[in-house]
Amino acid sequence: MGADRQLAPADAIERYFEQIAAASDRVELADLGKTTEGNRTVAAIVSSPENIRNLARIRAANQRLADPRTLPQDDARALAATHKAVVVIGASIHASEVGGTQAANELLHTLATTEDAGLLSVLQNVVVILIPSLNPDGHRLVVDWYQKQKGTPFEGGPMPWLYHKYAGHDLNRDAFMMNMAENRNLARFFYTQWHPQVFLTMHQMGSNGPRFFVPPNVDPIDANYDPLIWRTAALLGSAMALELQRDGRTGVVSNAMYDYYWPGYEDSAPLGHNVVCLLTEVATVRVASPMTIGAADLRGGQKGLSEYRPQINFPDPWPGGDWTLRQIVEYDLTAVRGLLNAVSAYREQIVQNFYDMGRRAVEAGRRGGPFAFLILPEQHDLIATAKLEELLIQGGVEVHRALEPFRADGEPYPAGTDIILMAQPFRAYVKTLLERQRYPGRRAGPGGSFERPYDVAGWTLPAQMGVEVLTIERSFEPPPMSRLQTAVVPAANVWGERRADYYLVDGRGNAAVTAVNRLVAAGAAPAWITAPVAAGGFRYAPGSIVVPTVKGIEPVVAGIASELGLRVDGMRGRAPANTRRVGGARVALYKPWIENIDEGWTRWLLEKHQFSFTSLSDAQIRAGSLRAQYDAIILPSASAERLMAGHLPEAVPAEYAGGLGQPGVDALRSFVQEGGTLVCLDQSCELAITALSLEIRDMAREAGDKFFCPGSIVRLELDTSNPLAYGMPERSAGFFSFSAAYRPFGGAQTVAIYGMKDLLVSGWIEGEEAIAGQSAVVEAKVGAGRVVLLGFRVQHRGQSHATFRLLFNALLTTPGLGKP
Numbered sequence: 147m148g149a150d151r152q153l154a155p156a157d158a159i160e161r162y163f164e165q166i167a168a169a170s171d172r173v174e175l176a177d178l179g180k181t182t183e184g185n186r187t188v189a190a191i192v193s194s195p196e197n198i199r200n201l202a203r204i205r206a207a208n209q210r211l212a213d214p215r216t217l218p219q220d221d222a223r224a225l226a227a228t229h230k231a232v233v234v235i236g237a238s239i240h241a242s243e244v245g246g247t248q249a250a251n252e253l254l255h256t257l258a259t260t261e262d263a264g265l266l267s268v269l270q271n272v273v274v275i276l277i278p279s280l281n282p283d284g285h286r287l288v289v290d291w292y293q294k295q296k297g298t299p300f301e302g303g304p305m306p307w308l309y310h311k312y313a314g315h316d317l318n319r320d321a322f323m324m325n326m327a328e329n330r331n332l333a334r335f336f337y338t339q340w341h342p343q344v345f346l347t348m349h350q351m352g353s354n355g356p357r358f359f360v361p362p363n364v365d366p367i368d369a370n371y372d373p374l375i376w377r378t379a380a381l382l383g384s385a386m387a388l389e390l391q392r393d394g395r396t397g398v399v400s401n402a403m404y405d406y407y408w409p410g411y412e413d414s415a416p417l418g419h420n421v422v423c424l425l426t427e428v429a430t431v432r433v434a435s436p437m438t439i440g441a442a443d444l445r446g447g448q449k450g451l452s453e454y455r456p457q458i459n460f461p462d463p464w465p466g467g468d469w470t471l472r473q474i475v476e477y478d479l480t481a482v483r484g485l486l487n488a489v490s491a492y493r494e495q496i497v498q499n500f501y502d503m504g505r506r507a508v509e510a511g512r513r514g515g516p517f518a519f520l521i522l523p524e525q526h527d528l529i530a531t532a533k534l535e536e537l538l539i540q541g542g543v544e545v546h547r548a549l550e551p552f553r554a555d556g557e558p559y560p561a562g563t564d565i566i567l568m569a570q571p572f573r574a575y576v577k578t579l580l581e582r583q584r585y586p587g588r589r590a591g592p593g594g595s596f597e598r599p600y601d602v603a604g605w606t607l608p609a610q611m612g613v614e615v616l617t618i619e620r621s622f623e624p625p626p627m628s629r630l631q632t633a634v635v636p637a638a639n640v641w642g643e644r645r646a647d648y649y650l651v652d653g654r655g656n657a658a659v660t661a662v663n664r665l666v667a668a669g670a671a672p673a674w675i676t677a678p679v680a681a682g683g684f685r686y687a688p689g690s691i692v693v694p695t696v697k698g699i700e701p702v703v704a705g706i707a708s709e710l711g712l713r714v715d716g717m718r719g720r721a722p723a724n725t726r727r728v729g730g731a732r733v734a735l736y737k738p739w740i741e742n743i744d745e746g747w748t749r750w751l752l753e754k755h756q757f758s759f760t761s762l763s764d765a766q767i768r769a770g771s772l773r774a775q776y777d778a779i780i781l782p783s784a785s786a787e788r789l790m791a792g793h794l795p796e797a798v799p800a801e802y803a804g805g806l807g808q809p810g811v812d813a814l815r816s817f818v819q820e821g822g823t824l825v826c827l828d829q830s831c832e833l834a835i836t837a838l839s840l841e842i843r844d845m846a847r848e849a850g851d852k853f854f855c856p857g858s859i860v861r862l863e864l865d866t867s868n869p870l871a872y873g874m875p876e877r878s879a880g881f882f883s884f885s886a887a888y889r890p891f892g893g894a895q896t897v898a899i900y901g902m903k904d905l906l907v908s909g910w911i912e913g914e915e916a917i918a919g920q921s922a923v924v925e926a927k928v929g930a931g932r933v934v935l936l937g938f939r940v941q942h943r944g945q946s947h948a949t950f951r952l953l954f955n956a957l958l959t960t961p962g963l964g965k966p
């Protein structure tokens with residue numbers, strides 16, 4: 147494994163794992179579930195033959211250890227004395243980081259065949275679960291592209307699309323949100339089946355620094371997690387570093403580069419489940435093609451390693467030289483050996499700690515601060531509410547529904563309120579997802595620049611998703627409750643006339659967008675009312691849907707009520723006069739050849755809400771005549787420079803080289819002037835402002851280093867009389883990540899502004915006055931068309947449900963074919 151320019155493909159690896167499982171009494175095969183594109187996710191469970199025979203019993207005992215409420219302390223101690231530690235090793239969620247997947251084959255072979263006394267003793271103490279690829283779809287794409295380019299000038303170069311159908315690199319930023327099947331599978335495997343004590347994920351990093359990273363990570367930490375997590379990670383990380391050093395493998399660094407603050411990584415979401423998570427990173431090659439790295443090319447410049455020279459966390463720098471995939475495989479294998487030896491040696495402590503962390507979490511929850519979170523049945527967006535509850539349940543969290551009214555912190559709450567009691571073993575996970583983050587921001591030295599978080603500074607799900615969640619600090623007597631096994635949108639009814647001339651549909655939330663698209667697909671002509679209408683004792687607000695009856699509409703309308711939870715009234719007579727036609731525009735989404743994660747998420751979101759649309763390549767845009775083909779074009783977030791230039795011609799085959807270029811920009815300008823709608827997401831707004839000479843300043847950019855906001859949630863105020871904000875509440879919150887704050891000085895219309903003061907909802911902001919009260923969303927008329935600038939991340943990773951509608955409304959309000 148790891149021979150130069152050779153990669154084991156996914157199908158062969160699956161066959162190999164099956165063969166070994168069939169041949170060895172130390173190995174059993176497991177399947178985590180289907181990937182996004184329908185592939186398998188295999189895992190090998192490896193242990194001594196005796197443990198493999200007792201696997202069901204070991205698993206059941208592990209489940210009891212995970213929930214201290216079911217296991218008295220004395221029983222836990224007795225169990226820990228003999229119980230096996232469960233370690234999951236997962237490779238290459240970032241599919242271009244191929245080394246871990248290749249190493250997994252050799253690791254499995256070694257564990258299945260070894261006669262080494264040390265390793266045999268490890269297998270008696272430890273159940274190893276080896277997942278050769280956490281991203282089997284991506285593995286296929288990367289291997290396929292590599293093989294096709296092998297022997298050409300583009301061997302080992304960039305692949306011009308994402309290494310996952312939708313999420314690409316962000317597959318490893320979706321662990322709590324679970325928008326992708328891969329993350330739901332892993333959560334089910336972890337939190338309902340195995341409850342591992344230790345989880346190692348194997349990655350690759352840049353080639354010009356250290357050779358290998360082991361834990362501990364760098365600051366900051368999320369103080370919600372039990373401190374034993376960090377101490378054990380340091381112990382096991384040191385064991386890996388020690389083994390590497392004994393093997394003469396130089397260039398190993400710890401306490402550097404990577405922090406574990408963000409809980410959305412595959413290997414940080416389990417921290418709140420009392421799982422010791424470990425990340426390793428090995429210097430990359432060009433996929434499977436070797437490199438030579440000169441001593442002069444090696445550098446530090448990282449958190450914890452400012453210069454490339456010996457220091458306490460980096461005692462033996464690699465001197466430079468040839469670097470190959472085989473070396474990556476060997477570093478990975480040596481590190482795993484160090485890890486397994488240490489887990490075996492500390493087995494009893496690791497098992498006992500796992501139980502104790504859960505016990506302390508339950509005790510902390512009983513004490514309160516907070517005691518519970520409450521989710522009331524009355525919500526603006528029922529789909530977002532159900533999604534929030536569902537991702538908690540899938541994450542192993544207990545959510546209960548009150549069967550009777552009750553009081554908490556002196557206030558009354560109705561039956562049907564959902565209660566998340568904090569006296570549960572995964573308390574830290576719930577708390578970090580639902581509470582406000584106060585990121586411990588700091589500068590790199592006195593007067594230095596602000597230190598960027600490795601990922602983002604705030605994610606508070608109720609704020610991002612527009613779901614009202616109440617925090618109850620003090621303990622209360624819970625009412626009779628039932629535990630939710632799944633969260634679904636409560637069905638609504640179709641009220642009013644059976645044989646209706648037209649229907650009214652509640653227009654709130656993202657469900658109402660799907661409703662419009664379903665009605666259009668059914669051949670109906672939906673519109674939004676622009677003045678309130680009363681029907682059946684209900685007030686339909688502006689933005690509610692009115693749709694005249696067409697043949698076969700009844701089941702569509704019934705589905706909108708029952709599946710999307712939207713109230714519908716069947717009406718007789720003339721439909722309301724004040725309306726605006728919506729839906730049916732011919733939508734296109736620009737898909738650059740520089741793989742763009744924002745494009746992937748946008749594509750996923752549009753599909754999920756049943757938009758029909760086309761993906762547009764650079765060449766199609768450069769060819770022009772866009773207005774004849776499309777009504778709206780979306781530009782995903784990317785800097786103007788990146789959008790313009792694309793890949794350099796020496797990096798990729800000619801058909802994938804270059805970006806929009808001047809011809810593409812000219813074509814987009816003509817598209818708008820001829821009546822099209824250009825929708826720009828976050829960074830791509832910059833291109834439109836320049837290309838169309840919009841009279842708009844970006845105050846965030848002008849503030850320079852006085853302003854800093856790295857991935858945080860900020861207050862928004864919406865002009866809900868503007869159709870672009872229909873279906874949204876007047877106050878909301880948006881995800882701001884080095885985003886924009888506009889001041890139009892021409893005729894552009896402001897749809898949403900950032901709050902006037904106390905902007906920060908969650909995360910970290912410095913110099914908020916730079917953006918306070920400035921425009922977050924702007925609509926500018928250009929020629930016969932318009933540009934909609936969405937200045938922040940309205941659809942961030944498919945998480946920010948609260949602001950999806952700003953994108954959707956821009957599309958729905960674009961006139962389609964044959965409309966006025």
Ligand SMILES: [Zn+2]
Binds near residue numbers: 240243
């Ligand atoms: Zn990675």
